[in-house]
Amino acid sequence: MEQRKSARDALIGAVGFCPKDAIGWLYAARGYYKIHDYHAVIECVAPALRNDKTRREAQHLLAFSFLHTGQAEAAAGAFFTSINAGNDTDWQPLVELLFDNDSIKLT
DSSP, rough: OOOOOOHHHHHHHHHHHOOEEEEEEEHHHHHHHHHHHHHHHHHHHHHHHTTTTTTTHHHHHHHHHHHHHHHHHHHHHHHHHHHTTOOGGHHHHHHHHHHOOOTOOOO
């Protein structure tokens, strides 16, 4: 089984460079989300989560990417953080996730 390339390596291989700032990484994450490469999204949002201008959208993408990769507990925590960051629409997926996974508790 071939090991998956990191998002950074894939970007360098495909376009010859990778983003230099949080906004660039957020755009890369959006692109990966659009093609359903959720593991790459999780990698790309890390720099965007550390920037005040990009944190809110990055947290939203992180939560859904965790959900799409089957990481329900991480998704619940990420949705909770996303709601606290101002993404009020993330209440619905959080509630649905908690209904579907009785073992997950937000403490």
